[in-house]
Amino acid sequence: MRSFLSFLTVAIGVAALLYTFAMTEGQNQRMKRAMELTGPGRLVISAKRDYQSQGLSTGLTYDDARAIREAYPGLFMVSPEQQAWAGRFQVDGFEDKRFQFIGVTPEWAKRDWVYELRGRFLRWEDVSHAARVCVLIEPGGWLKKPAWLKFFGMDNPFTIWMKRHDILGKTMVISGETYFVAGILQEPPREKDPRWYGRGRGFYLGGRGIIPITTFFKFVGNRQGRVVDNLGKIDEISVDTGQEKTLALYERRLRSLLLARHRGEEDFEIRAYAEMYAEQMAEQKKAALAIMVMGAVCVLAGGIGIMNVTLATIYSRIREIGIRRAVGASRRDILLQFVIEAMLLGFLGGLAGVGLGVAGINWFLKGVRWMEIATFEWHHFALALLISIGTGFIFSVYPAWIAAKLDPVEALRYE
Amino acid sequence: MSHVVQCRELQKIYGRDFAALRGISFDIAAGEMIAVVGPSGCGKSTLLNILGLLDHLTSGSYLLMGEESLRLSESKRTLWRRRHIGFVFQAFNLLPRLSTLENVMLPLSYLGQSRARSKSRAGELLDMLGLGLKSQTTPLELSGGERQRVGIARALANDPDLILADEPTGNLDSKTGADIWRIFEELHQKGRTIVIVTHDPALAAKAGRVLRIQDGQIVANPNRRTS
Ligand SMILES: Nc1ncnc2c1ncn2[C@@H]1O[C@H](COP(=O)(O)OP(=O)(O)OP(=O)(O)O)[C@@H](O)[C@H]1O
Numbered sequence: 032m033r034s035f036l037s038f039l040t041v042a043i044g045v046a047a048l049l050y051t052f053a054m055t056e057g058q059n060q061r062m063k064r065a066m067e068l069t070g071p072g073r074l075v076i077s078a079k080r081d082y083q084s085q086g087l088s089t090g091l092t093y094d095d096a097r098a099i100r101e102a103y104p105g106l107f108m109v110s111p112e113q114q115a116w117a118g119r120f121q122v123d124g125f126e127d128k129r130f131q132f133i134g135v136t137p138e139w140a141k142r143d144w145v146y147e148l149r150g151r152f153l154r155w156e157d158v159s160h161a162a163r164v165c166v167l168i169e170p171g172g173w174l175k176k177p178a179w180l181k182f183f184g185m186d187n188p189f190t191i192w193m194k195r196h197d198i199l200g201k202t203m204v205i206s207g208e209t210y211f212v213a214g215i216l217q218e219p220p221r222e223k224d225p226r227w228y229g230r231g232r233g234f235y236l237g238g239r240g241i242i243p244i245t246t247f248f249k250f251v252g253n254r255q256g257r258v259v260d261n262l263g264k265i266d267e268i269s270v271d272t273g274q275e276k277t278l279a280l281y282e283r284r285l286r287s288l289l290l291a292r293h294r295g296e297e298d299f300e301i302r303a304y305a306e307m308y309a310e311q312m313a314e315q316k317k318a319a320l321a322i323m324v325m326g327a328v329c330v331l332a333g334g335i336g337i338m339n340v341t342l343a344t345i346y347s348r349i350r351e352i353g354i355r356r357a358v359g360a361s362r363r364d365i366l367l368q369f370v371i372e373a374m375l376l377g378f379l380g381g382l383a384g385v386g387l388g389v390a391g392i393n394w395f396l397k398g399v400r401w402m403e404i405a406t407f408e409w410h411h412f413a414l415a416l417l418i419s420i421g422t423g424f425i426f427s428v429y430p431a432w433i434a435a436k437l438d439p440v441e442a443l444r445y446e
Numbered sequence: 447m448s449h450v451v452q453c454r455e456l457q458k459i460y461g462r463d464f465a466a467l468r469g470i471s472f473d474i475a476a477g478e479m480i481a482v483v484g485p486s487g488c489g490k491s492t493l494l495n496i497l498g499l500l501d502h503l504t505s506g507s508y509l510l511m512g513e514e515s516l517r518l519s520e521s522k523r524t525l526w527r528r529r530h531i532g533f534v535f536q537a538f539n540l541l542p543r544l545s546t547l548e549n550v551m552l553p554l555s556y557l558g559q560s561r562a563r564s565k566s567r568a569g570e571l572l573d574m575l576g577l578g579l580k581s582q583t584t585p586l587e588l589s590g591g592e593r594q595r596v597g598i599a600r601a602l603a604n605d606p607d608l609i610l611a612d613e614p615t616g617n618l619d620s621k622t623g624a625d626i627w628r629i630f631e632e633l634h635q636k637g638r639t640i641v642i643v644t645h646d647p648a649l650a651a652k653a654g655r656v657l658r659i660q661d662g663q664i665v666a667n668p669n670r671r672t673s
């Protein structure tokens with residue numbers, strides 16, 4: 032019973048450790064993939080959310096983006112973006128309530144391109160004419176849909192409808208305005224979408240389309256589909272310097288440029304993606320560390336359990352020790368016997384822990400197909416087993432040493 | 447004449463001043479069978495433990511196979527015990543979680559013999575003692591007499607130069623005890639050197655030589671100083 036308990040604690044500890052190893056490994060990998068996609072030189076300028084304007088600045092605007100572009104033609108990308116929800120939309124007899132507009136320029140295509148395009152993308156003429164053209168985004172869906180999603184009926188009717196109807200080249204009425212569907216961007220399946228590993232933004236699975244930012248200002252306006260102003264306010268500008276070296280330089284340049292344009296009001300933030308990733312990594316590392324500590328504590332508790340078990344076995348087998356000594360066992364033989372027994376117990380605990388860990392992680396994360404996130408490496412298993420065997424060893428040496436030191440005559444007389 | 451055991455003025459003092467053995471001297475020649483008798487608490491078991499290198503003597507000299515025991519290191523003592531001594535106990539002292547066969551194999555495993563070889567040797571010994579059919583049972587399923595025969599088989603496993611039996615018949619009825627005694631006599635006839643402690647005067651009388659101990663001293667030893 033006692034040995035079962037210590038076996039269990041070792042198993043749980045090892046499972047926790049294994050989980051941490053796998054998660055850390057997986058996180059590193061997906062971060063790497065996300066960073067590969069965004070590239071080393073990405074910055075994002077965003078409007079500060081709860082900034083109290085002093086009336087000097089008009090906030091972050093499309094004009095800011097254009098000014099940046101003009102001042103620094105060497106930048107690989109300057110891509111402004113503004114999003115808003117629109118109301119009712121109809122296409123080809125289909126009708127639904129909500130549509131998400133994303134107002135951009137053609138430079139948008141330079142960032143995080145994971146799509147397959149049918150038709151055409153936005154052009155600069157579309158922007159200059161504020162043309163009512165739309166490039167629809169078709170959700171990639173899943174290669175293998177997670178079980179938990181099935182319960183939530185996350186399938187948007189429009190997504191389902193889009194799968195069966197080709198609306199490329201057709202017209203679409205959104206919030207009373209008619210748009211020409213110039214292109215369709217097919218997202219990759221969720222499992223293969225590296226963006227998902229990165230900023231972890233929510234993905235809207237319903238109607239969603241890209242329109243020229245000028246069109247956005249003219250017909251969509253800001254928030255909730257109401258045309259609030261035409262000042263050209265935007266949420267963010269994505270900038271790509273193209274390389275890591277120039278990041279700091281451009282960060283300074285853009286800050287001073289924007290400060291000048293905003294008349295000294297710092298109502299914007301400039302952040303490097305690499306920095307954001309690092310922050311995220313640090314946070315995840317903290318979580319991993321917590322689990323690791325838990326695992327270590329469990330292993331330690333298991334070790335103390337093993338010590339307890341070994342001591343108990345020794346007490347119940349004092350006579351056996353005497354007998355063995357009498358028939359020729361040396362102190363070393365006795366020591367080894369108990370240490371090996373404890374190591375075996377640790378090994379079995381570790382084995383169970385590995386099983387528990389793998390099964391647990393599989394079960395727990397089956398929903399999200401996180402196997403891509405939690406990555407198992409064979410050396411994790413080896414390490415986990417080594418730790419558990421080592422625990423058995425370390426915590427049994429002392430009791431086993433006591434056993435080996437027993438006086439054989441006393442031990443034989445022991446009842 | 448080769449002596450298996452040579453004792454001179456053996457003393458064993460427990461604690462500060464309790465003398466369990468107070469100056470015992472005797473020799474045992476190879477092939478002898480000696481019965482040790484005496485009242486309870488006179489020091490018989492103490493003597494046997496010292497002869498078997500399980501216990502340390504306080505003063506005097508004890509030569510086992512011509513080797514001074516005082517000069518042996520702890521690990522050497524184990525080695526000598528492993529090679530030269532076979533113990534038989536009053537309480538049998540078999541390991542209940544091992545089979546009969548494995549109990550007999552135990553001394554051989556410490557001698558570093560291969561499993562196959564120790565298995566066949568243990569099997570032979572059990573056959574010899576009439577327990578061939580019981581080799582897979584656990585000691586708990588055996589009668590007292592059978593258990594003691596397993597104990598004897600185990601003591602013989604390492605082909606010892608000296609067999610030390612501490613009241614091997616003490617836990618048995620007189621008939622079974624006599625059977626066990628006969629086994630020792632047979633072993634003696636085959637040339638084994640045996641020291642056997644008993645409380646039964648009738649059995650002791652059958653031994654070639656009797657060592658009578660009282661209060662840690664030899665009171666009657668007809669063959670005293672036979673060297
Ligand atoms: N570890 C010990 N510490 C103190 N005294 C001991 C110890 N072992 C034995 N004695 C004492 O030494 C004396 C001899 O003990 P021993 O066991 O040799 O007697 P014995 O002749 O075998 O008796 P029995 O016939 O009852 O087995 C006894 O008085 C016993 O109390």
Ligand SMILES: [Mg+2]
Nearest residue numbers: 490491492612
């Ligand atoms: Mg005794």
